[in-house]
C-alpha cells in the first residue's frame with residue numbers, strides 16, 4: 001500500500017440474488033486495486049462482467065457484500081451516509097455513459113451544482129463553472145439546457161461538472177460509449193489533459209482497445225477477478 005494512495009479497494013466481493021432465487025450471482029470475487037496520484041487506469045471486460053458494479057462500489061454509491069474501500073487511506077464505511085455523500089461530492093467526480101445532467105437546468109447551472117451543494121458561494125461557483133465550460137469549448141453554450149446540446153457537448157458538460165469541486169479522482173463509466181469517433185477523441189484528449197493539468201487520477205471503463213493503450217495500467221475484469229491485462 002502506497003502512503004499517497006488516492007483510492008484503494010481490498011477484497012471486494014459482490015453477490016446479487018439471482019432472479020430465480022436459487023443461490024447468488026457472484027459478480028465480484030475479491031477485487032483489489034490501488035490508485036495513486038495522477039494515475040490513469042483502464043478497466044476492460046465484457047458486458048455484464050461487473051465493471052459498473054465495481055465503479056459504483058469504488059465511488060461509494062453501492063456497498064459490497066464484503067471488502068473495504070479507502071479514499072486517501074481512510075475507509076469510507078466509517079462514515080454515515082450523509083457524511084459519505086458529502087465526501088463523495090468533494091473527492092470523486094463521476095462521468096457516466098449517459099450524461100445524467102438535470103434537464104431543467106442550464107449547462108452552467110448543472111456544472112455549478114456540486115459547488116453549491118458543498119456550500120461554495122454563488123459568484124465563486126459561477127466563476128469556476130464558467131472557466132471549466134470555457135476550457136471545454138462550451139463558452140457559447142453556458143445557458144443552453146441539456147436537450148439543446150449535442151451528445152458530445154452534453155458529455156463535456158458532464159466532465160466539467162465532475163471537476164467542479166476539484167476532486168482527487170474521476171470515475172468514468174464508458175464515457176464515450178454513446179459518441180462518434182470525433183467526439184470520442186475530444187473527450188479522451190480532455191481526460192488525458194486533465195490528468196496532466198489538474199493532477200487528477202482517473203478510472204476509465206472502456207471497450208476501446210486504442211484508448212486503454214494510452215493508460216498507465218490496463219486491468220481486465222473477468223470471472224469476478226481484476227487482473228493486469230497484457231492487452
Ligand SMILES: Nc1ncnc2c1ncn2[C@@H]1O[C@H](COP(=O)(O)OP(=O)(O)O)[C@@H](O)[C@H]1O
Nearest residue numbers: 016017027045046047048049050051052053054
Ligand atoms: N442491482 C442488481 N441486482 C441484480 N443483479 C445485478 C444488479 N446490478 C447488476 N447486476 C448484474 O451484475 C452483473 C454485472 O453488471 P454490471 O456491473 O452492470 O456489468 P458491466 O458494467 O460490466 O456491463 C450483470 O449480470 C447484472 O445483471
Ligand SMILES: [Mg+2]
Nearest residue numbers: 051052053173
Ligand atoms: Mg456497465
